[in-house]
Amino acid sequence: MLKERRLAIEGWFTTDPVALLGTRCGSCGTPYFPRNELACRNPGCSGPKDGSELSEYAFGTRGTLWSYADARYKPPAPYVSPDPFRPYLLAAVELAEEKLVILGQVAPGVSLDDLSVGQEMELTVGTLYEDDEAEYVVWMWSPVA
Amino acid sequence: MSSRDIAVIGTGMHPWGKWGRNFVEYGLAAAREALADAGLSWRDVQYVAGADTIRNGYPGFIAGATFAQALGWSGAQVSSCYAACASGAQAIANARAQILAGLCDVALVVGADAAPKGFFAPVGGDRPDDPDWLRFRLLGATNPMYFALAARRRMALYGSTVEDFAHVKVKNSRHGLANPNARYRKQVAVEEVLESPVVASPLRLLDICATSDGGAALVLTSAEFARSRGLHPVRIAGLSTRTPAFPKTVIDLPDFATDSAMTVDPGERTFRESLAHDAFTQAGVAPSDVSLAEVYDLSTALELDWMEDIGLCAKGEAESLLRAGETTIGGRIPVNPSGGLASFGEAIPAQAIAQICELTRQLQGRSEGRQVEDATVGIAVNQGLFGHGSATVVVR
Numbered sequence: 001m002l003k004e005r006r007l008a009i010e011g012w013f014t015t016d017p018v019a020l021l022g023t024r025c026g027s028c029g030t031p032y033f034p035r036n037e038l039a040c041r042n043p044g045c046s047g048p049k050d051g052s053e054l055s056e057y058a059f060g061t062r063g064t065l066w067s068y069a070d071a072r073y074k075p076p077a078p079y080v081s082p083d084p085f086r087p088y089l090l091a092a093v094e095l096a097e098e099k100l101v102i103l104g105q106v107a108p109g110v111s112l113d114d115l116s117v118g119q120e121m122e123l124t125v126g127t128l129y130e131d132d133e134a135e136y137v138v139w140m141w142s143p144v145a
Numbered sequence: 146m147s148s149r150d151i152a153v154i155g156t157g158m159h160p161w162g163k164w165g166r167n168f169v170e171y172g173l174a175a176a177r178e179a180l181a182d183a184g185l186s187w188r189d190v191q192y193v194a195g196a197d198t199i200r201n202g203y204p205g206f207i208a209g210a211t212f213a214q215a216l217g218w219s220g221a222q223v224s225s226c227y228a229a230c231a232s233g234a235q236a237i238a239n240a241r242a243q244i245l246a247g248l249c250d251v252a253l254v255v256g257a258d259a260a261p262k263g264f265f266a267p268v269g270g271d272r273p274d275d276p277d278w279l280r281f282r283l284l285g286a287t288n289p290m291y292f293a294l295a296a297r298r299r300m301a302l303y304g305s306t307v308e309d310f311a312h313v314k315v316k317n318s319r320h321g322l323a324n325p326n327a328r329y330r331k332q333v334a335v336e337e338v339l340e341s342p343v344v345a346s347p348l349r350l351l352d353i354c355a356t357s358d359g360g361a362a363l364v365l366t367s368a369e370f371a372r373s374r375g376l377h378p379v380r381i382a383g384l385s386t387r388t389p390a391f392p393k394t395v396i397d398l399p400d401f402a403t404d405s406a407m408t409v410d411p412g413e414r415t416f417r418e419s420l421a422h423d424a425f426t427q428a429g430v431a432p433s434d435v436s437l438a439e440v441y442d443l444s445t446a447l448e449l450d451w452m453e454d455i456g457l458c459a460k461g462e463a464e465s466l467l468r469a470g471e472t473t474i475g476g477r478i479p480v481n482p483s484g485g486l487a488s489f490g491e492a493i494p495a496q497a498i499a500q501i502c503e504l505t506r507q508l509q510g511r512s513e514g515r516q517v518e519d520a521t522v523g524i525a526v527n528q529g530l531f532g533h534g535s536a537t538v539v540v541r
Contacts, residue, residue: 008283009273030392030409033402034276042409043391066396067301069293070346071285076266078282088285092294092396099406101396103284112346117301128283138283 008128008136011035014058015125020102020139024057031057031098059102061123062144063093066101068115080129080136091141093121107142120144149427151244152371152378153539155183155364156502159257161328161357161489168201171360171495172208172257173215179253183364184374187216190364191249194240195225196232196256196494199268208494209236212255222249229529230441231386232256233361233497234537238386240365250370256494257360264288265356277530280399288443289353291398293345296446300347303461305449309468310352311338313445314487316473321484323514326499328357329488338445352445357490361498363505379508381501383428383538389416399530416534421455421526424536428522432456435478436520437507439500441527442485452480455526455536479517482507497535500525508541 007013012034013020022033025040027047035056039049047053074085089106106115107126121141128138157178159171172195180187193216195209204211209225222243228235233256240252264287272278280286299305314333321327333351341350371378392404394411414422425431432455440451449463457478458466466472472480483489483503486496504523506512521541528534 009279025408028408030407031405041391041404044409067294067298069290069297069348070343071287071290072343072345073264075281075285075287076264078267078271078278079285080282081285090284090286090290090294092298097407100392100394100403102402103286103396103400105284117297 003130004134006134006136008138013125013139015137018123018125019061020059020123022057022059023054025053026055027053031059033059033100033102060095060097063095063121065115065117065119065121066092066094067117068092068106070112082129091115091121093141104139104141107140110142114143147382147429149245150368150380150382151241152366152368152376152380153363153501153505154366154371154376154378155179155185156505157182157362158326158499158502159360160326161359161492164358166259166358168198168257168259168358168360169204169211169215171259171358172212172255172362175257175360175362176212176216176253176255179362179364185251185364188219189251190219190221190253192222192240192243192252194236194252194254195223196236196254196498197225197227198258198494199227200261201259208256228386228533229531230491230493230527231497231529231533231535232494234384234527234535235386235533237363237365237381237498237501237537238384241381241384244365244367250367252365253362254365254498255360255362256498258492258494259358260356260492276401277399280401284401286398288398289345289348291396292353292444292447293348294396295450296347296444299446299450303464305446305464307339307347308335309449309464310348310445311335312467313442313448314338314351316467317442317481317485317487320474320482320515321488324484324488327484327488328355328490348444348446354443354486355490357492359489359492359495359499361495361502363498363501379505379539379541381537382540383424383426385420385423385427385536386534387420387423389532390419397528415454417451417454417526417528420534420536421524424524424538428538428540430522430538430540434522435524437479437482437504437517437523439481439483439485439503439523439525442481442487443491445487448480448485451526455524474515474517482512482515482517497525497527500527501537501539504539508539
């Protein structure tokens with residue numbers, strides 16, 4: 001039986017279309033990930049800084065691999081690990097337009113040997129963990145085929 | 146002596162290890178040793194600054210009062226502070242401000258920790274609005290994963306190799322051999338590093354610092370007080386605990402992302418570079434004046450990054466200094482003559498204080514077996530979570 005798919009966190013990404021959601025300042029134009037709804041953090045911004053200057057923003061879904069690493073040991077809670085532990089990779093991907101680096105797990109099935117700094121990556125969605133009721137999905141990075 | 150210098154007249158440490166006892170005991174031992182070293186008694190202390198630990202319950206959150214009570218309530222002014230890995234430096238900064246404001250002449254700074262085994266986990270409880278909780282939940286981004294991202298980036302930018310990283314450990318383990326306060330006092334070979342288990346590729350177990358128990362303390366005084374006792378003390382001449390500047394474009398734990406540089410150009414210096422630059426400027430010295438440096442080698446690769454951040458060499462040149470033996474004791478600019486975190490493991494609130502203990506004793510010529518000859522200027526740097534960091538310049 002197929003389990004229900006739920007977002008591991010609400011409001012940070014969408015699955016259809018696959019995109020990372022943040023916010024962007026309407027006064028100075030600075031985008032934020034994860035979403036910042038409190039106040040624009042650019043000290044030079046002349047916006048009201050009460051959150052009214054920030055509205056939802058969908059980031060570009062492609063970037064270049066800034067760096068990557070793999071986890072060979074089970075992290076402590078609140079990471080929810082399958083049993084037995086399954087090693088995973090993290091990617092730091094630089095988005096050219098928004099000029100920032102965003103972390104994400106690397107999609108399952110991609111190995112260290114498939115990665116090199118500077119290559120093009122794209123956003124995808126994959127299962128982070130599951131329980132009896134549902135699969136919890138999160139944004140992930142994957143090499144552009 | 147500049148009017149902004151303060152004197153370091155006492156240093157004390159409880160050896161680092163995994164002793165399994167209460168952190169207060171380590172802090173107390175360090176405080177007693179620092180007071181004895183200064184030739185002062187606890188009743189002479191007018192201000193006590195505690196560096197907090199967040200993994201030892203309430204007494205850790207109010208460490209200043211905890212240590213003051215353990216030493217015996219004396220009516221001294223007290224403060225407690227937490228600034229992640231920079232907690233110890235923040236406590237020193239608090240004491241320095243009190244002294245420079247003329248509010249006290251004699252201050253005691255104490256930090257101690259009792260650390261759990263294994264990965265640092267976020268503090269307990271479900272907190273889905275806390276980035277430090279979320280990075281574990283959504284990414285499985287342990288501290289070593291961030292160290293590994295930085296190490297891999299270094300390899301890509303400068304052609305660093307895992308052998309280079311191993312050589313950092315080899316050097317620091319050699320330095321630590323002669324340090325009675327170090328936890329690991331064993332010479333490690335390159336092959337041992339390269340054969341240790343991979344924790345977060347490209348880093349292996351022996352590339353990554355452990356978590357330790359330990360305690361460190363300093364007796365700090367005004368320049369006038371030190372002079373009145375006929376001392377020519379080692380001085381703290383610069384201390385920066387500034388924040389990063391927007392946009393912060395280097396990814397650090399526990400970040401999910403950097404700031405965007407879309408609307409504001411990144412400044413001339415990164416966060417770590419700006420800490421060191423600020424401390425050097427305050428002290429009126431340049432990186433070329435430095436005799437020795439204690440840098441926060443949470444990983445072997447990070448020591449190389451720090452060398453460049455504080456200006457000991459240009460970007461990408463740290464490996465060649467290391468390989469030429471320049472950063473070894475006896476070389477041109479010894480880095481981590483204490484043995485560094487590689488030999489100590491991190492005892493968070495004590496670590497930045499321990500760095501100043503090392504610089505002070507080196508500048509006093511009291512570091513038997515690992516003495517840096519004719520040391521006159523030292524710098525200690527560290528970085529913690531959430532934008533806390535420090536750089537301290539010590540001179541004689």
